[in-house]
Amino acid sequence: MDYIDLNYTPNENDLLSCMIIKGENLEKLANEIAGESSIGTWTKVQTMKSDIYTKLKPKVYEIKEIGNEGRYKIGLIKIAYPLYAFEINNMPGVLAGIAGNIFGMKIAKGLRILDFRFPEEFVKSYKGPRFGIEGVRKTLKIKERPLLGTIVKPKVGLRTEEHAKVAYEAWVGGVDLVKDDENLTSQEFNKFEDRVYKTLEMRDKAEEETGERKAYMPNITAPYREMLRRAEIAEDAGSEYVMIDVVVSGFSAVQSFREEEFNFIIHAHRAMHAAITRGRDFGISMLALAKIYRLLGVDQLHIGTVVGKMEGGEKEVKAIRDEIVYDKVEADNENKFFNQEWFGINPIFPVSSGGVHPKLVPKIVEILGRDLIIQAGGGVHGHPDGTKAGAKAMRAAIEAVVEGKSLEEKAEEVEELKKALGYWK
Protein backbone atom coordinates (compact mmCIF):
# COMPACT_ATOMS: atom_id res chain seq x y z
CA MET A 1 0.00 0.00 0.00
CA ASP A 2 1.27 3.41 -0.82
CA TYR A 3 0.16 6.24 1.39
CA ILE A 4 2.74 8.76 0.35
CA ASP A 5 1.36 11.57 -1.76
CA LEU A 6 3.59 14.60 -1.56
CA ASN A 7 1.42 16.45 -4.06
CA TYR A 8 -1.62 16.18 -1.85
CA THR A 9 -2.99 19.39 -0.40
CA PRO A 10 -4.99 18.65 2.72
CA ASN A 11 -8.55 19.89 2.68
CA GLU A 12 -10.25 21.52 5.63
CA ASN A 13 -12.14 18.35 6.50
CA ASP A 14 -9.03 16.24 6.97
CA LEU A 15 -7.71 15.40 10.42
CA LEU A 16 -4.01 16.24 10.34
CA SER A 17 -1.16 14.85 12.38
CA CYS A 18 2.40 16.16 12.56
CA MET A 19 5.21 14.13 14.07
CA ILE A 20 8.93 13.76 14.32
CA ILE A 21 10.13 10.30 13.35
CA LYS A 22 13.45 8.50 13.41
CA GLY A 23 14.46 5.51 11.33
CA GLU A 24 16.68 4.17 8.58
CA ASN A 25 14.40 5.10 5.74
CA LEU A 26 12.03 7.97 6.34
CA GLU A 27 9.73 7.25 3.39
CA LYS A 28 9.28 3.62 4.35
CA LEU A 29 8.71 4.50 8.00
CA ALA A 30 6.24 7.27 7.18
CA ASN A 31 4.34 4.92 4.92
CA GLU A 32 4.11 2.25 7.62
CA ILE A 33 3.02 4.77 10.24
CA ALA A 34 0.23 5.98 7.97
CA GLY A 35 -0.92 2.40 7.35
CA GLU A 36 -0.71 1.13 10.94
CA SER A 37 -2.59 4.18 12.24
CA SER A 38 -5.48 3.64 9.82
CA ILE A 39 -6.30 0.75 7.47
CA GLY A 40 -3.03 -1.09 6.91
CA THR A 41 -1.05 -3.90 8.42
CA TRP A 42 2.37 -5.48 7.79
CA THR A 43 1.31 -7.33 4.65
CA LYS A 44 -1.17 -7.01 1.83
CA VAL A 45 -4.50 -8.51 2.85
CA GLN A 46 -6.99 -10.16 0.48
CA THR A 47 -9.86 -8.51 2.31
CA MET A 48 -8.83 -5.01 1.28
CA LYS A 49 -11.22 -3.55 -1.28
CA SER A 50 -10.49 -0.71 -3.61
CA ASP A 51 -13.30 1.44 -2.22
CA ILE A 52 -11.99 1.03 1.33
CA TYR A 53 -8.56 2.05 0.14
CA THR A 54 -9.81 5.04 -1.80
CA LYS A 55 -12.18 6.35 0.82
CA LEU A 56 -10.21 5.72 4.00
CA LYS A 57 -6.55 5.88 3.16
CA PRO A 58 -4.47 8.57 4.82
CA LYS A 59 -1.94 10.58 2.85
CA VAL A 60 1.56 11.40 3.99
CA TYR A 61 1.76 14.80 2.35
CA GLU A 62 5.02 16.08 3.80
CA ILE A 63 8.34 14.44 4.64
CA LYS A 64 11.21 16.66 5.63
CA GLU A 65 14.57 15.37 6.77
CA ILE A 66 15.69 17.52 9.69
CA GLY A 67 18.72 15.66 11.04
CA ASN A 68 20.33 12.35 11.71
CA GLU A 69 21.64 10.22 14.53
CA GLY A 70 24.20 7.68 13.38
CA ARG A 71 22.58 5.59 10.68
CA TYR A 72 19.11 6.86 11.53
CA LYS A 73 17.49 9.80 9.87
CA ILE A 74 15.21 12.17 11.70
CA GLY A 75 12.28 13.62 9.83
CA LEU A 76 9.21 15.77 10.25
CA ILE A 77 6.18 14.25 8.58
CA LYS A 78 2.57 15.22 8.17
CA ILE A 79 -0.34 12.92 7.57
CA ALA A 80 -3.88 13.78 6.48
CA TYR A 81 -6.64 11.36 7.52
CA PRO A 82 -10.08 11.53 5.93
CA LEU A 83 -12.70 12.12 8.62
CA TYR A 84 -14.78 9.28 7.24
CA ALA A 85 -12.26 6.84 8.79
CA PHE A 86 -13.30 7.80 12.33
CA GLU A 87 -16.14 7.63 14.73
CA ILE A 88 -15.48 11.26 15.39
CA ASN A 89 -17.06 11.67 18.82
CA ASN A 90 -15.20 8.72 20.35
CA MET A 91 -11.89 10.17 21.54
CA PRO A 92 -10.39 6.93 22.88
CA GLY A 93 -11.34 5.23 19.64
CA VAL A 94 -9.82 7.97 17.51
CA LEU A 95 -6.59 7.95 19.53
CA ALA A 96 -6.28 4.17 19.25
CA GLY A 97 -5.75 4.87 15.56
CA ILE A 98 -3.81 8.09 15.17
CA ALA A 99 -1.81 7.66 18.39
CA GLY A 100 -2.00 3.93 18.94
CA ASN A 101 0.11 1.00 17.69
CA ILE A 102 2.48 3.25 15.80
CA PHE A 103 4.56 3.98 18.90
CA GLY A 104 5.41 0.29 19.25
CA MET A 105 6.54 -0.44 15.71
CA LYS A 106 10.04 -1.92 15.68
CA ILE A 107 10.96 0.03 12.57
CA ALA A 108 10.30 3.32 14.38
CA LYS A 109 13.36 4.36 16.37
CA GLY A 110 11.58 7.52 17.35
CA LEU A 111 8.04 8.87 16.97
CA ARG A 112 6.82 11.97 18.70
CA ILE A 113 3.47 13.50 17.81
CA LEU A 114 3.74 17.27 17.97
CA ASP A 115 0.27 18.32 16.96
CA PHE A 116 -3.10 17.38 15.52
CA ARG A 117 -5.37 19.64 13.51
CA PHE A 118 -8.97 18.81 14.16
CA PRO A 119 -11.48 19.81 11.48
CA GLU A 120 -14.74 21.69 12.12
CA GLU A 121 -17.11 18.74 12.20
CA PHE A 122 -14.78 16.95 14.61
CA VAL A 123 -14.41 19.96 16.92
CA LYS A 124 -18.14 20.59 16.96
CA SER A 125 -18.93 17.03 17.96
CA TYR A 126 -17.33 17.62 21.38
CA LYS A 127 -18.82 19.57 24.25
CA GLY A 128 -15.75 21.59 25.18
CA PRO A 129 -15.50 23.45 28.50
CA ARG A 130 -18.85 24.27 30.08
CA PHE A 131 -17.62 27.41 31.83
CA GLY A 132 -14.36 28.48 30.26
CA ILE A 133 -12.51 31.54 31.48
CA GLU A 134 -15.53 33.81 31.52
CA GLY A 135 -17.72 31.33 33.34
CA VAL A 136 -15.11 30.72 36.01
CA ARG A 137 -14.53 34.45 36.50
CA LYS A 138 -18.26 35.02 36.78
CA THR A 139 -18.65 32.25 39.36
CA LEU A 140 -15.84 33.64 41.46
CA LYS A 141 -16.75 37.27 40.81
CA ILE A 142 -13.17 38.13 39.90
CA LYS A 143 -13.05 40.36 36.85
CA GLU A 144 -9.47 40.82 35.73
CA ARG A 145 -6.75 39.77 38.08
CA PRO A 146 -5.07 36.35 38.00
CA LEU A 147 -6.79 33.89 40.32
CA LEU A 148 -4.90 32.55 43.29
CA GLY A 149 -5.03 28.88 44.18
CA THR A 150 -3.36 26.65 46.70
CA ILE A 151 -2.87 22.93 47.06
CA VAL A 152 -3.26 21.69 50.61
CA LYS A 153 0.09 20.30 51.77
CA PRO A 154 1.44 17.87 52.83
CA LYS A 155 0.12 16.14 49.72
CA VAL A 156 -1.51 13.48 51.89
CA GLY A 157 -1.44 12.92 55.60
CA LEU A 158 -3.55 15.64 57.18
CA ARG A 159 -6.68 14.43 58.93
CA THR A 160 -9.98 15.77 57.66
CA GLU A 161 -10.32 18.48 60.32
CA GLU A 162 -6.75 19.61 59.81
CA HIS A 163 -7.27 19.67 56.05
CA ALA A 164 -10.36 21.85 56.41
CA LYS A 165 -8.57 24.16 58.82
CA VAL A 166 -5.60 24.61 56.49
CA ALA A 167 -8.04 25.36 53.66
CA TYR A 168 -9.74 27.97 55.84
CA GLU A 169 -6.45 29.65 56.73
CA ALA A 170 -5.57 29.83 53.05
CA TRP A 171 -8.92 31.34 52.10
CA VAL A 172 -8.93 33.99 54.79
CA GLY A 173 -5.35 34.83 53.89
CA GLY A 174 -6.49 35.72 50.37
CA VAL A 175 -6.54 32.52 48.32
CA ASP A 176 -9.51 32.09 45.96
CA LEU A 177 -9.28 28.38 45.20
CA VAL A 178 -8.19 25.55 47.45
CA LYS A 179 -7.51 22.20 45.87
CA ASP A 180 -6.66 18.68 46.91
CA ASP A 181 -3.37 17.32 45.78
CA GLU A 182 -3.36 14.84 42.90
CA ASN A 183 -2.76 11.84 45.14
CA LEU A 184 -5.28 12.74 47.84
CA THR A 185 -8.45 10.78 47.14
CA SER A 186 -10.20 9.03 50.03
CA GLN A 187 -7.52 7.73 52.35
CA GLU A 188 -8.36 6.16 55.68
CA PHE A 189 -7.42 9.30 57.63
CA ASN A 190 -9.15 11.73 55.28
CA LYS A 191 -12.24 10.21 53.69
CA PHE A 192 -13.62 12.01 50.67
CA GLU A 193 -17.14 12.47 51.99
CA ASP A 194 -16.11 13.91 55.36
CA ARG A 195 -13.50 16.10 53.74
CA VAL A 196 -15.87 17.64 51.23
CA TYR A 197 -18.52 18.56 53.77
CA LYS A 198 -16.07 19.85 56.36
CA THR A 199 -13.95 21.81 53.91
CA LEU A 200 -16.99 23.42 52.31
CA GLU A 201 -18.27 24.43 55.74
CA MET A 202 -14.98 26.25 56.17
CA ARG A 203 -15.38 27.79 52.73
CA ASP A 204 -18.73 29.26 53.81
CA LYS A 205 -17.15 30.65 56.95
CA ALA A 206 -14.26 32.14 54.96
CA GLU A 207 -16.68 33.69 52.46
CA GLU A 208 -18.65 35.29 55.27
CA GLU A 209 -15.56 36.67 56.92
CA THR A 210 -13.85 37.99 53.82
CA GLY A 211 -16.83 38.99 51.70
CA GLU A 212 -15.13 37.26 48.77
CA ARG A 213 -16.18 34.23 46.76
CA LYS A 214 -14.11 31.16 47.63
CA ALA A 215 -14.09 27.71 46.10
CA TYR A 216 -12.86 24.22 46.85
CA MET A 217 -11.74 21.76 44.18
CA PRO A 218 -12.18 18.24 45.60
CA ASN A 219 -10.31 15.49 43.78
CA ILE A 220 -12.85 12.91 42.59
CA THR A 221 -10.27 10.76 40.77
CA ALA A 222 -11.30 7.11 41.21
CA PRO A 223 -12.69 4.25 39.11
CA TYR A 224 -15.48 5.83 37.05
CA ARG A 225 -18.56 4.76 39.02
CA GLU A 226 -16.95 5.85 42.25
CA MET A 227 -15.98 9.10 40.57
CA LEU A 228 -19.66 9.71 39.82
CA ARG A 229 -20.62 8.88 43.39
CA ARG A 230 -18.06 11.36 44.67
CA ALA A 231 -19.31 13.97 42.22
CA GLU A 232 -22.78 13.51 43.65
CA ILE A 233 -21.40 14.05 47.14
CA ALA A 234 -19.63 17.20 45.99
CA GLU A 235 -22.85 18.41 44.39
CA ASP A 236 -24.85 17.72 47.53
CA ALA A 237 -22.26 19.52 49.65
CA GLY A 238 -22.56 22.60 47.42
CA SER A 239 -19.24 22.55 45.56
CA GLU A 240 -18.98 24.47 42.30
CA TYR A 241 -15.94 22.42 41.37
CA VAL A 242 -14.53 18.98 41.00
CA MET A 243 -10.96 18.12 40.20
CA ILE A 244 -9.95 15.16 38.04
CA ASP A 245 -6.49 13.73 37.39
CA VAL A 246 -7.25 13.57 33.70
CA VAL A 247 -4.34 11.53 32.38
CA VAL A 248 -4.58 8.69 34.87
CA SER A 249 -8.39 8.69 34.74
CA GLY A 250 -8.27 8.31 30.98
CA PHE A 251 -9.87 9.94 27.97
CA SER A 252 -13.00 7.83 28.25
CA ALA A 253 -13.66 8.91 31.84
CA VAL A 254 -13.05 12.58 31.09
CA GLN A 255 -15.25 12.59 28.01
CA SER A 256 -18.00 10.68 29.82
CA PHE A 257 -17.85 12.90 32.88
CA ARG A 258 -18.32 16.02 30.80
CA GLU A 259 -21.31 14.41 29.17
CA GLU A 260 -23.02 13.82 32.54
CA GLU A 261 -25.66 16.24 33.77
CA PHE A 262 -23.53 17.86 36.47
CA ASN A 263 -22.92 21.56 36.48
CA PHE A 264 -19.35 21.56 37.80
CA ILE A 265 -16.36 23.58 36.80
CA ILE A 266 -13.84 20.83 36.02
CA HIS A 267 -10.26 21.37 37.17
CA ALA A 268 -7.87 19.10 35.27
CA HIS A 269 -4.66 18.02 36.98
CA ARG A 270 -2.27 16.38 34.52
CA ALA A 271 -0.32 13.99 36.80
CA MET A 272 1.53 11.40 34.64
CA HIS A 273 1.42 13.58 31.53
CA ALA A 274 5.21 13.78 31.50
CA ALA A 275 5.45 10.01 30.94
CA ILE A 276 3.80 10.78 27.60
CA THR A 277 4.95 14.32 26.87
CA ARG A 278 8.52 14.57 28.09
CA GLY A 279 10.44 11.96 26.14
CA ARG A 280 12.57 13.25 23.31
CA ASP A 281 12.16 10.21 21.08
CA PHE A 282 8.71 8.81 21.79
CA GLY A 283 5.57 10.51 22.97
CA ILE A 284 2.86 13.06 22.38
CA SER A 285 3.38 16.75 23.07
CA MET A 286 1.56 18.46 25.94
CA LEU A 287 0.14 20.82 23.34
CA ALA A 288 -1.58 17.95 21.54
CA LEU A 289 -2.90 16.61 24.84
CA ALA A 290 -4.15 20.06 25.83
CA LYS A 291 -6.12 20.27 22.59
CA ILE A 292 -7.71 16.94 23.35
CA TYR A 293 -8.68 18.12 26.84
CA ARG A 294 -10.20 21.28 25.38
CA LEU A 295 -12.38 19.16 23.15
CA LEU A 296 -13.31 16.83 26.01
CA GLY A 297 -14.33 19.86 28.03
CA VAL A 298 -12.27 20.54 31.13
CA ASP A 299 -12.44 24.14 32.37
CA GLN A 300 -9.00 24.52 33.96
CA LEU A 301 -5.78 22.77 32.97
CA HIS A 302 -2.23 22.76 34.32
CA ILE A 303 0.10 24.00 31.62
CA GLY A 304 3.34 24.78 33.46
CA THR A 305 5.00 27.81 34.96
CA VAL A 306 8.22 28.18 32.92
CA VAL A 307 10.02 29.39 36.07
CA GLY A 308 8.81 26.87 38.68
CA LYS A 309 9.88 23.33 39.61
CA MET A 310 8.41 21.45 36.65
CA GLU A 311 9.82 21.01 33.17
CA GLY A 312 8.47 23.19 30.31
CA GLY A 313 10.12 26.11 28.48
CA GLU A 314 8.61 29.50 27.68
CA LYS A 315 7.90 28.83 24.02
CA GLU A 316 6.18 25.54 24.74
CA VAL A 317 4.11 26.74 27.67
CA LYS A 318 3.00 29.86 25.76
CA ALA A 319 1.99 27.76 22.78
CA ILE A 320 -0.14 25.56 25.05
CA ARG A 321 -1.69 28.69 26.58
CA ASP A 322 -2.56 30.05 23.12
CA GLU A 323 -4.05 26.76 22.05
CA ILE A 324 -6.40 26.46 25.02
CA VAL A 325 -7.35 30.13 25.21
CA TYR A 326 -7.87 31.47 21.68
CA ASP A 327 -10.55 30.72 19.15
CA LYS A 328 -8.14 30.79 16.25
CA VAL A 329 -4.51 29.71 16.48
CA GLU A 330 -2.04 30.35 13.67
CA ALA A 331 0.57 27.82 12.55
CA ASP A 332 4.09 28.47 13.85
CA ASN A 333 6.78 29.71 11.51
CA GLU A 334 8.84 26.53 11.76
CA ASN A 335 5.89 24.72 10.26
CA LYS A 336 5.74 22.17 13.07
CA PHE A 337 2.36 23.15 14.48
CA PHE A 338 -0.90 23.54 12.66
CA ASN A 339 -3.34 26.38 12.57
CA GLN A 340 -6.46 25.45 14.50
CA GLU A 341 -9.92 26.94 14.63
CA TRP A 342 -12.03 26.24 17.69
CA PHE A 343 -15.36 27.28 16.21
CA GLY A 344 -16.63 29.00 19.33
CA ILE A 345 -15.76 26.17 21.70
CA ASN A 346 -15.03 27.69 25.14
CA PRO A 347 -11.45 28.33 26.22
CA ILE A 348 -9.79 26.54 29.13
CA PHE A 349 -8.50 28.63 32.04
CA PRO A 350 -4.74 27.97 32.14
CA VAL A 351 -3.22 26.98 35.47
CA SER A 352 0.39 27.70 36.43
CA SER A 353 1.51 25.55 39.28
CA GLY A 354 4.54 23.71 40.59
CA GLY A 355 7.27 25.29 42.69
CA VAL A 356 5.59 28.70 42.70
CA HIS A 357 6.22 31.30 45.44
CA PRO A 358 5.63 35.06 45.61
CA LYS A 359 8.92 36.06 44.02
CA LEU A 360 8.03 34.20 40.81
CA VAL A 361 4.60 35.78 40.37
CA PRO A 362 5.58 38.87 38.29
CA LYS A 363 7.58 36.76 35.84
CA ILE A 364 4.80 34.20 35.44
CA VAL A 365 2.25 36.92 34.72
CA GLU A 366 4.65 38.65 32.36
CA ILE A 367 5.01 35.43 30.37
CA LEU A 368 1.46 34.10 30.51
CA GLY A 369 -0.77 37.09 31.14
CA ARG A 370 -3.55 37.77 33.61
CA ASP A 371 -6.03 35.19 32.46
CA LEU A 372 -4.24 32.72 34.63
CA ILE A 373 -4.77 30.68 37.77
CA ILE A 374 -1.58 30.83 39.83
CA GLN A 375 -1.26 28.04 42.34
CA ALA A 376 1.23 27.62 45.13
CA GLY A 377 1.36 24.75 47.59
CA GLY A 378 4.80 24.87 49.18
CA GLY A 379 4.85 28.59 48.37
CA VAL A 380 1.89 29.14 50.73
CA HIS A 381 2.19 26.50 53.45
CA GLY A 382 5.97 26.83 53.58
CA HIS A 383 5.88 30.47 54.67
CA PRO A 384 7.81 30.78 57.95
CA ASP A 385 4.68 32.14 59.64
CA GLY A 386 2.33 29.52 58.27
CA THR A 387 -0.50 29.13 55.78
CA LYS A 388 -2.40 32.35 56.36
CA ALA A 389 0.74 34.45 56.11
CA GLY A 390 1.78 32.50 53.01
CA ALA A 391 -1.59 33.17 51.41
CA LYS A 392 -1.33 36.88 52.24
CA ALA A 393 2.11 37.04 50.68
CA MET A 394 0.97 35.33 47.46
CA ARG A 395 -2.11 37.55 47.21
CA ALA A 396 0.02 40.63 47.78
CA ALA A 397 2.35 39.51 44.99
CA ILE A 398 -0.60 39.26 42.62
CA GLU A 399 -1.89 42.64 43.75
CA ALA A 400 1.54 44.17 43.20
CA VAL A 401 1.44 43.06 39.56
CA VAL A 402 -2.06 44.44 39.10
CA GLU A 403 -1.15 47.74 40.75
CA GLY A 404 2.02 48.02 38.69
CA LYS A 405 4.25 47.97 41.77
CA SER A 406 7.46 46.05 42.29
CA LEU A 407 7.39 43.25 44.85
CA GLU A 408 9.81 45.24 46.98
CA GLU A 409 7.50 48.25 47.01
CA LYS A 410 4.53 46.08 47.90
CA ALA A 411 6.56 44.37 50.62
CA GLU A 412 6.79 47.70 52.41
CA GLU A 413 2.99 47.53 52.79
CA VAL A 414 2.64 43.82 53.48
CA GLU A 415 4.89 42.33 56.13
CA GLU A 416 4.09 38.73 55.09
CA LEU A 417 5.34 39.42 51.58
CA LYS A 418 8.52 40.95 52.92
CA LYS A 419 9.20 37.82 54.92
CA ALA A 420 8.45 35.55 51.95
CA LEU A 421 10.84 37.47 49.73
CA GLY A 422 13.55 37.08 52.33
CA TYR A 423 12.83 33.39 52.77
CA TRP A 424 12.62 32.19 49.16
CA LYS A 425 15.54 33.59 47.21
Ligand SMILES: O=C(COP(=O)(O)O)[C@H](O)[C@H](O)COP(=O)(O)O
Ligand atom coordinates in the same frame (compact mmCIF):
# COMPACT_ATOMS: atom_id res chain seq x y z
O1 LIG B 1 1.02 20.11 43.88
C1 LIG B 1 1.49 20.69 42.93
C2 LIG B 1 2.34 21.86 43.13
O2 LIG B 1 2.74 22.01 44.49
P1 LIG B 1 3.86 23.09 44.90
O3 LIG B 1 3.24 24.44 44.70
O4 LIG B 1 4.17 22.80 46.34
O5 LIG B 1 5.04 22.86 44.01
C3 LIG B 1 1.08 20.23 41.56
O6 LIG B 1 0.82 18.85 41.59
C4 LIG B 1 2.02 20.59 40.44
O7 LIG B 1 1.55 21.82 39.99
C5 LIG B 1 2.01 19.63 39.25
O8 LIG B 1 2.77 20.08 38.18
P2 LIG B 1 2.13 20.68 36.83
O9 LIG B 1 1.29 21.85 37.24
O10 LIG B 1 3.33 21.08 36.04
O11 LIG B 1 1.32 19.62 36.20
Ligand SMILES: [Mg+2]
Ligand atom coordinates in the same frame (compact mmCIF):
# COMPACT_ATOMS: atom_id res chain seq x y z
MG1 LIG C 1 0.28 18.32 43.33
